[in-house]
Amino acid sequence: MRTTTAPMTVEEFLKLPEVEGEKKELIHGEVVSMAYAGFVHERVKSNLIKILSAWLGRHPFGQVFAETTYRLEGDALAPDLSVLRNERLTPVTKDLPLGAPDLAIEVVSSETAARLRNKIGLYLEHGSKAVWVVYPEARLVETHGANGQVRIFKQEEILEDPGALFGFSTPIGAIFEGL
């Protein structure tokens, strides 16, 4: 038997009781558990934090966040990593940040292609300058810009994304270091 339930609102979603060790998102009114990711995924995230923090330390543009939930109208999404530029860091409010981060980064694990595409679309629709999608298995990074342009960077290439982080660059190899 199938039960039909009304799509959940962000307000209802944010009031859900917390279950320890469980992280959820609200995508198009549906509560979605975030995939438990293995060590490869976490290692890539950690490499990216190191690279981005070092750059942001020298170029006071903003701050890196990890698995922070953003409220986008009817959705609540938590990118693996995100960057918020300085103008959005103050004032520090009790509520979760409203709108998409300036840069959202998803490290791919077991999610479906359709769900990943939904998330990329939502971030860009709600103001992200870019979304980076990192594929640890294939050692690739895709940058998705707000104008619909996608660039794919391979292991031996240098990642640059002036639309999101002007002046930033890193060898793709550094993102996959240790794997």
Next chain:
Amino acid sequence: MSTTTAPMTADEFLTLPDFEEQRVELFDGEVVDMPSGGPAHETAKANLIEILVPWLVQHRAGKVFVESAYRLDDQTVQAPDLSVLGSERLKRDTNELLRGAPDLAIEVVSSETANRLQTKIRLYLKHGSKAVWAIFLEVRTIQIHHPNGHAETLEQDQILEDSDALPGFSTPVSAIFEGL
């Protein structure tokens, strides 16, 4: 208990007795089931056939193939939902036709993982496709991937053109999602 078997080669895979009946692909030596698409998936495929065939006929530019299995290398056989072989390619001996990637591969995304889709796209391009179109039903979006590592995302209100794979062709993106 797990049994270790040697990776299957493309030759072995293509002579499997049931190959004709099954929806399977060979991926890095491993036989992988193809997800069956639901009604929306099949409708988008039918729309694409309706759009592509008259254009290809009119311009004598090539033929559309449906779920044809291409032998990309010794370990890889992939069957895109739709594919286009250009008129140059069609001059080849029929037995050689499905060797290498199609000129244009089209995947209508259903339940596959993001990893799998990304790998498929990369393999088509590596083996000679001039473009790969990935069709996302839920968000009514099309992504056109080029061999140079660039891709474009097109929404419902835009016009799809692909000067690499089908020079001169164009269709409103919405026509591909008609009826959905």
